[in-house]
Amino acid sequence: MLQADFTIASVEQLNPTTYAFTVDCPPMAEESWCGRFVHIRCGEKPLRRPISICEIDKQNGTLKLVFEVRGEGTEWLATRKAGDVINILGPLGNGFFPNQDKPAIFVGGGIGCPPMLGAAQDYGKNAEAILGFRSKAQMILLDSFEKACKRVAVTTDDGSFGIKGFVTDVLQERLREEPDAVVYACGPTPMLKNVAALCNAQNVQCYVSLEQRMGCGVGACLVCACKTHDAQGEHMRHVCKNGPVFDAREVDFDG
Amino acid sequence: MADMRVEIAGVTFKNPVITASGTFGFGREYARLYDISRLGGISCKGTTLHERLGNPAPRIAETPSGMLNSVGLQNPGVDAFLRDDLPFLASQDVVVIANIAGSTEDEYVETIRRLQGSAVDMIEVNISCPNVKAGGVSFGTDPRAVEHITKLCKSAADKPIMMKLTPNVTDISEIAAAAEAGGADAISLINTLTGMRIDVNSRRPILRNNTGGLSGAAVFPVALRMVWQAANRVKIPVVGMGGITKWQDAVEMLLAGACAVQIGAANFTDAYIPLKVIAGIQEYLDAQGETCVSDIVGTVRPW
Numbered sequence: 369m370l371q372a373d374f375t376i377a378s379v380e381q382l383n384p385t386t387y388a389f390t391v392d393c394p395p396m397a398e399e400s401w402c403g404r405f406v407h408i409r410c411g412e413k414p415l416r417r418p419i420s421i422c423e424i425d426k427q428n429g430t431l432k433l434v435f436e437v438r439g440e441g442t443e444w445l446a447t448r449k450a451g452d453v454i455n456i457l458g459p460l461g462n463g464f465f466p467n468q469d470k471p472a473i474f475v476g477g478g479i480g481c482p483p484m485l486g487a488a489q490d491y492g493k494n495a496e497a498i499l500g501f502r503s504k505a506q507m508i509l510l511d512s513f514e515k516a517c518k519r520v521a522v523t524t525d526d527g528s529f530g531i532k533g534f535v536t537d538v539l540q541e542r543l544r545e546e547p548d549a550v551v552y553a554c555g556p557t558p559m560l561k562n563v564a565a566l567c568n569a570q571n572v573q574c575y576v577s578l579e580q581r582m583g584c585g586v587g588a589c590l591v592c593a594c595k596t597h598d599a600q601g602e603h604m605r606h607v608c609k610n611g612p613v614f615d616a617r618e619v620d621f622d623g
Numbered sequence: 624m625a626d627m628r629v630e631i632a633g634v635t636f637k638n639p640v641i642t643a644s645g646t647f648g649f650g651r652e653y654a655r656l657y658d659i660s661r662l663g664g665i666s667c668k669g670t671t672l673h674e675r676l677g678n679p680a681p682r683i684a685e686t687p688s689g690m691l692n693s694v695g696l697q698n699p700g701v702d703a704f705l706r707d708d709l710p711f712l713a714s715q716d717v718v719v720i721a722n723i724a725g726s727t728e729d730e731y732v733e734t735i736r737r738l739q740g741s742a743v744d745m746i747e748v749n750i751s752c753p754n755v756k757a758g759g760v761s762f763g764t765d766p767r768a769v770e771h772i773t774k775l776c777k778s779a780a781d782k783p784i785m786m787k788l789t790p791n792v793t794d795i796s797e798i799a800a801a802a803e804a805g806g807a808d809a810i811s812l813i814n815t816l817t818g819m820r821i822d823v824n825s826r827r828p829i830l831r832n833n834t835g836g837l838s839g840a841a842v843f844p845v846a847l848r849m850v851w852q853a854a855n856r857v858k859i860p861v862v863g864m865g866g867i868t869k870w871q872d873a874v875e876m877l878l879a880g881a882c883a884v885q886i887g888a889a890n891f892t893d894a895y896i897p898l899k900v901i902a903g904i905q906e907y908l909d910a911q912g913e914t915c916v917s918d919i920v921g922t923v924r925p926w
């Protein structure tokens with residue numbers, strides 16, 4: 369973990385509101401693995417913005433970060449250009465450890481897709497991905513997923529690309545073919561809740577990457593709470609330190 | 624080089640910069656970023672007699688130049704603090720301030736008793752947390768209640784106690800005087816100011832607790848004014864905090880009468896802020912030809 373200024377090597381706009389930065393940060397790339405995140409200072413904003421690590425290039429010492437403009441912080445970030453410097457704290461959180469012994473299905477919803485890419489690449493050629501978007505115009509990273517995975521399904525809410533419907537519709541089918549699979553998911557909370565419910569019902573192991581509003585990002589301020597339960601009872605865990613990746617069976621999505 | 628040491632109620636701090644309760648955990652996380660023994664002191668996360676899970680999330684909302692929090696005193700309880708967290712801090716050559724809170728008088732007293740004989744150097748008593756419904760803030764808003772709870776805490780403690788005051792009162796100097804009358808060894812202020820944010824799309828408060836405590840740069844002028852008023856009223860040492868984000872803010876606090884300062888929300892913007900503030904104060908003192916940081920305390924010349 370470190371906090372320092374790093375240079376943006378390149379900027380790519382993926383759709384009208386989504387950007388990909390390649391950041392030159394060798395010491396941070398060295399400590400990174402998929403599913404972890406970084407905490408980025410956005411101009412004069414008092415709070416940093418958490419952004420997942422999408423791809424890691426240890427050889428060149430770079431990280432790829434993909435983000436969507438949501439409010440003032442990400443809007444500021446979107447106006448950065450190649451050569452600009454941003455202050456980053458990270459890498460933070462626990463991340464994914466895809467189990468190589470079992471088939472893996474990576475499920476991404478919208479801006480939840482980027483962290484799934486790194487995880488799928490780590491897992492290797494036998495990865496399967498199911499990506500959901502509102503419509504074709506929002507679709508991102510499809511080429512990269514197709515390169516990394518043996519099979520990629522895309523769903524859109526409006527049917528403008530791929531299958532009209534939700535990622536859970538496709539997941540249900542896939543789990544029928546691959547009941548041994550482990551599912552890794554990131555996306556909006558309602559989607560994660562449905563993915564988790566589906567997996568729990570079929571006794572499929574499922575890991576979800578959660579979002580929560582953050583302060584410190586390192587586990588010191590306890591604001592990013594997430595209610596979980598296990599054999600020992602109920603707990604308040606913290607997304608930045610105990611997560612962002614959790615065993616879906618333990619998460620209380622309504623907590 | 625000017626002497627940066629300060630003494631508060633018999634405890635010597637190597638410099639006047641302390642990290643504020645609730646923003647720095649029990650030190651372990653930030654110890655991965657820098658050597659925390661460079662700090663003057665660490666005020667630990669607010670600890671209660673029994674474990675508390677705190678409020679549901681979201682517990683934080685950004686505001687112009689600040690933030691609201693509604694953690695609700697999540698903590699592992701005082702016994703777990705003594706067993707799991709204090710040994711690490713005690714090994715760090717830094718002043719350790721336990722910060723405690725309770726919902727009843729008995730809880731305050733019993734929590735302080737359990738700290739007897741421990742490696743804690745000082746106890747900060749939070750009588751101002753706005754995020755706990757049963758009591759909490761009510762202990763801190765009435766001068767008679769403040770004097771009473773201070774007496775109880777003092778008689779249970781075998782270490783110096785520092786009463787932490789809420790800014791959510793009409794006359795801070797009355798409250799400061801009540802803490803002094805109750806036997807406090809020091810006071811610290813300010814805790815957070817109660818505030819609120821609403822998401823205009825969902826028409827729901829951003830915080831799940833509806834309201835929360837405001838801190839960060841936005842509160843600095845209010846905090847400075849209160850520290851100045853309190854320091855003018857009492858003889859015991861005053862530790863100033865609220866919105867410090869740079870060394871100049873810390874120097875203003877010292878000039879207003881604070882013997883030391885605490886830094887909270889600014890840690891989230893820049894983890895190295897406390898170290899930058901320490902370096903800045905040192906340079907300021909040297910440039911001003913001061914030999915000792917305590918010499919500038921309260922030296923503002925009001926009109």
Ligand SMILES: Cc1cc2nc3c(=O)[nH]c(=O)nc-3n(C[C@H](O)[C@H](O)[C@H](O)COP(=O)(O)OP(=O)(O)OC[C@H]3O[C@@H](n4cnc5c(N)ncnc54)[C@H](O)[C@@H]3O)c2cc1C
Pocket residue numbers: 405415416417418419420421434435436437438439440441442443479482483578579580581582607612684685
């Ligand atoms: C672990 C983690 C990983 C993430 N990874 C990505 C990613 O790879 N790409 C991406 O586009 N987004 C990601 N997000 C969401 C991203 O952090 C928010 O969209 C962003 O903080 C919004 O900031 P803003 O200033 O644009 O919005 P504003 O609404 O102006 O933000 C106000 C405050 O709320 C916080 N906030 C608002 N929405 C969220 C949210 N969904 N999650 C957490 N905090 C929020 C902000 O950080 C800020 O403190 C991630 C969130 C988490 C917790």
Ligand SMILES: Cc1cc2nc3c(=O)[nH]c(=O)nc-3n(C[C@H](O)[C@H](O)[C@H](O)COP(=O)(O)O)c2cc1C
Pocket residue numbers: 583589591643644645646668669670692694696722749752787813814815837838839840842864865866867885886887888889
């Ligand atoms: C996330 C968070 C948690 C806090 N928790 C506590 C606490 O447990 N006990 C306490 O006395 N003060 C707590 N505070 C208040 C701070 O210690 C400090 O008084 C206040 O934030 C003002 O300082 P600042 O503007 O530098 O943050 C907390 C503040 C924040 C931001």
Ligand code: FES
Pocket residue numbers: 581582583584585586587588589590591592606607608609
């Ligand atoms: S953001 Fe501070 S504990 Fe998670």
